[in-house]
Amino acid sequence: MLANTRDVLKHAQHHQYAVAAFNVYNLETVQAAVKVAEKEQQPVIIALGERYFPTVDVEGFSAMVKGIATKASVPICLHLDHAYEKKSIIRAIRSGFTSVMYDGSKYELEQNIQHTAEIVDIAHMAGVSVEAEIGSLARGSFSDEEEGSGTLTDPLLAKEFVAETGVDFLAAAIGTVHGMYQGEPNIDLGLLEKIRQEVEVPLVLHGGSGTPDEIITKAVQAGICKINVNTEVSMEAVSFLQRYFKENEMVHLSTVMADMQMAMEPVMTKFVQLFANR
Ligand code: 13P
Numbered sequence: 500m501l502a503n504t505r506d507v508l509k510h511a512q513h514h515q516y517a518v519a520a521f522n523v524y525n526l527e528t529v530q531a532a533v534k535v536a537e538k539e540q541q542p543v544i545i546a547l548g549e550r551y552f553p554t555v556d557v558e559g560f561s562a563m564v565k566g567i568a569t570k571a572s573v574p575i576c577l578h579l580d581h582a583y584e585k586k587s588i589i590r591a592i593r594s595g596f597t598s599v600m601y602d603g604s605k606y607e608l609e610q611n612i613q614h615t616a617e618i619v620d621i622a623h624m625a626g627v628s629v630e631a632e633i634g635s636l637a638r639g640s641f642s643d644e645e646e647g648s649g650t651l652t653d654p655l656l657a658k659e660f661v662a663e664t665g666v667d668f669l670a671a672a673i674g675t676v677h678g679m680y681q682g683e684p685n686i687d688l689g690l691l692e693k694i695r696q697e698v699e700v701p702l703v704l705h706g707g708s709g710t711p712d713e714i715i716t717k718a719v720q721a722g723i724c725k726i727n728v729n730t731e732v733s734m735e736a737v738s739f740l741q742r743y744f745k746e747n748e749m750v751h752l753s754t755v756m757a758d759m760q761m762a763m764e765p766v767m768t769k770f771v772q773l774f775a776n777r
Contacts, residue, residue, distance in 0.1 A: 642678025
């Protein structure tokens with residue numbers, strides 16, 4: 500069933516697990532995520548980034564995800580990931596997304612608070628929940644995200660930000676990167692504990708790909724309720740396609756797409772099981 504992201508994350512917070520938010524770009528990524536969620540009997544968040552708006556029919560895509568979600572036996576959320584423009588957020592709300600992320604990290608704190616609070620007002624009137632980020636992630640290899648400053652979250656600023664904006668969940672920058680790590684990850688779990696002490700809303704971790712399992716487990720135990728995953732799933736699909744075209748000269752596209760979906764499912768399963776903290 501289609502579910503409100505805030506309700507799903509409140510449940511995760513209460514029961515100390517994290518929900519996977521998979522970035523999707525096509526039917527196959529959506530179907531793979533929902534299939535894995537049903538098999539594992541875990542909720543999942545389908546996340547479409549604003550950066551894909553120029554190539555994806557947002558209203559059509561939303562209708563498709565909602566159709567698939569309605570038939571699912573577990574909660575499925577539809578989330579707008581990293582949106583920088585108010586008009587993208589309104590478009591997502593109008594087409595039935597269950598949550599939106601406003602990324603105002605390029606602004607000074609005061610301005611970020613002002614913009615975010617305005618988005619929260621609009622989204623809440625439509626029953627849509629809002630994620631925001633304090634600090635910002637650096638970009639590693641193979642990522643499709645914007646380069647961020649790598650500034651870590653200040654716990655006291657995070658507290659002020661949540662109190663003044665009314666966001667429903669907060670992305671904490673603790674040293675994970677978007678994409679694969681270049682060198683050893685340097686993730687500050689102590690900082691996460693401090694943020695947790697100051698902030699009551701569910702916390703989100705961006706940059707799930709390549710993050711060591713033991714760090715993920717500790718982060719979930721320290722209060723992370725949603726973990727975003729993009730790059731590792733994309734890499735799995737692309738390397739599958741490279742192998743496929745080496746081994747098969749001319750095949751039908753429908754077969755390639757169905758097989759690519761199957762190739763993505765094990766990597767999504769790995770994340771869903773790890774985040775479930777069972
Ligand atoms: P990865 O690409 O590192 O998995 O991060 C995804 C993400 O955080 C999207 O918001």
